[in-house]
Amino acid sequence: MNKIYNVGIIGGGVSGVVTALELAKYGVDTILFEQKESVVNGPPFCHLHAGGNLYPDISDEQCRILMKQSIDMARLFPESIDKRPTFISIPKSEKYAVDIIQDRLDMLVSYYKTLIDEDPLNEILGSPDDYYKIYSKQDLIELAEQPNVERPNTPDEWISNTIKLVDYEKLKTPVTLVQEYGWNLFRLAAQAQLALNKTENCNLKLNTSVIDIKDVRNENVDYNWEIYTKDEVYRVNYLVNSCGFKTGKFDESLHINTERLIEFKAAYVSKWQPIPGLIPELIFHGERGTPHGMVQLTPYSDDYYQIHGMTENITLFKDGLIQSKTNEAQPQFGEDINQKLFRGWKTDDINTRTENAIESVSKFVPSFKSATVGGPPLFGAQQIPGDDPSLRVGEVSFPYKSYARSEIVKASSALTVANQIITKIQEEKIIPVIAKRTNQNSLLDCISKDEIDQLASQLTIERGYPEALSKLIIEN
Ligand SMILES: Cc1cc2nc3c(=O)[nH]c(=O)nc-3n(C[C@H](O)[C@H](O)[C@H](O)COP(=O)(O)OP(=O)(O)OC[C@H]3O[C@@H](n4cnc5c(N)ncnc54)[C@H](O)[C@@H]3O)c2cc1C
Incomplete structure (x- = not known):
C-alpha cells in the first residue's frame, strides 16, 4: 500500500491496454487491473471498419472518424x-x-x-x-x-x-x-500483453478484480483515489475507468448518473x-x-x-x-x-x-x-454511451477531476481515447507536459512476429477456440 501510482486503470480491454501502453511509453507509472487471466479478453472484434462501409445508415462524419482511427x-x-x-x-x-x-x-x-x-x-x-x-x-x-x-x-x-x-x-x-x-483480436491481445510484460512502467495485475473505489480528493492526503481489490488497497493520483459494459458500476459508487x-x-x-x-x-x-x-x-x-x-x-x-x-x-x-x-x-x-x-x-x-x-x-x-444504438464512435468523458471514463463503441477508438486522457492528465498537472507526442509506440514495435504468433495461438486455445483463429489469411 506504500507506492502511489500516477494512474490507475480498471479494465484491461483494448481501451485500458492502449491507454496503459501509451502512458508507459512516456515513462508514466501506471497500474492496470484486469479481472481475467489475460488482456483483451472481453467482447470480440474482427473488422477494422476503416471507412464504416458496413453501416449504410451512419453519417459521413462517423465514417471519416472510423477510417482515421x-x-x-x-x-x-x-x-x-x-x-x-x-x-x-x-x-x-x-x-x-x-x-x-x-x-x-x-x-x-x-x-x-x-x-x-x-x-x-x-x-x-x-x-x-x-x-x-x-x-x-x-x-x-x-x-x-x-x-x-x-x-x-x-x-x-x-x-x-x-x-x-x-x-x-x-x-x-x-x-x-x-x-x-479484418482485425484479429487474439493477435492484438498477444502483442499488447507481451509489451505490457516488458515495460517497467506498468504494473499489470491479471486475475485481479477491483471491488470498490474511494474518492479521497478532499481528504488531505497526497493521492486522489483508493482502489480496492480482495486483498489490497492501491493509491493513485488519476483514475481511468475502462471497464467496458461494466463502466457504470463505478459511476454508481461515485453517485454519477449517466445515460x-x-x-x-x-x-x-x-x-x-x-x-x-x-x-x-x-x-x-x-x-x-x-x-x-x-x-x-x-x-x-x-x-x-x-x-x-x-x-x-x-x-x-x-x-x-x-x-x-x-x-x-x-x-x-x-x-x-x-x-x-x-x-x-x-x-x-x-x-x-x-x-x-x-x-x-x-x-x-x-x-x-x-x-x-x-x-x-x-x-x-x-x-x-447515451441513448442512440446506431452510434459507432463513442469516446471518453471526464465527469470529475482526476477521473476519466472510456466508453468506446469500436475497438478502433482506443488510441484516440488514450491520447485524450494523456492530454487531460497533463492539464491537471498529474504529469509534466510531454515535449513531443507521437503515435508510434516503441514498446509495441519491439515485439516480434514470432512472439505474437506463439502467444496468440496459446491465448486462442486457452479461450476454447480453434487455433486457426489466431492466424491471418493474408500475412503482412
Ligand atoms: C459480437 C461483437 C462483435 C464486435 N465486433 C467488432 C468489430 O468487428 N470491430 C470493432 O472495432 N468492434 C467490435 N465490437 C466492439 C468491441 O468489442 C468493443 O468496442 C471493445 O471491445 C470495447 O473495448 P473496451 O476496452 O472498452 O471494453 P472491454 O473489452 O469490455 O474491456 C473491459 C475490461 O474490463 C474488465 N473489467 C470489468 N470490470 C472489472 C473490474 N471490476 N475489475 C477488473 N477488471 C474489470 C473486463 O474483464 C474487460 O476485460 C464487437 C462487439 C461484440 C459484442
Missing part, C-alpha cells in the same frame, strides 16, 4: 491486421440504393488522400485509387469465367473467386470490393469444406433487427469462417440491448443473457444459433449449406 490503430498493431478486402452487396429485397454507397466511397477516397498527405505512413489501406472497385453485372459474368486464384492479389482475382460461389442474381448491381480489412446502453451480441464459428481460392469478407446488407438483417461472412485460416447475422435468432438477442434506468448508471441484463455472459452457453444454443447463421449465409452462398459448427461463439457485451 482505424488507420492509427493498424499502425500500432500491424500484426493483427488481416489485409483481405470486403465484398459489399445489397440484396434486391433491401431498401438501400447502390449509388448512396458509392457517393460515400468517393468521399472516403478523398479523405484517405488527405490523411496520406498529412503523413505518408497512413497509407495502410493500399493506394487511395484502389480503395474500392465496383463491378457491374456484366463484369461479374465475365469474372465468373476466369480461373480461381488460390491467393488473390488483385481486386478482380478476389471477385472472380467470390462470384463463382455467390448467387448474384439475388443482388443489386453493381457490387463493390473495398479495402476494409448508457449496453448490448449483448455473438458471432459464430463455422467450418466449411476447402474451397479453391481465398474469398474476401462477404457482406449482404439488410435492415438490422429484422428477419433479413445484414449477413457477414468473415474468412479465417484453415477453412474456418465467422458469421454475424443481424437478426434476433443469430447475433442479436431478445432483451440484448438495454438502457440504464433513472438513478441507475449500470444497466442489468436478464437471466438468459447473464447465463451466456458469465456461466457459459448450452450446447443446444450453440448448435441452433450457429446453424441459423450457416443457413443465413447459404441464402446467398448456396454451397455454404455444407458448413458445420466449428467452435464456440465469440460473444460479449459492449457499452454505447
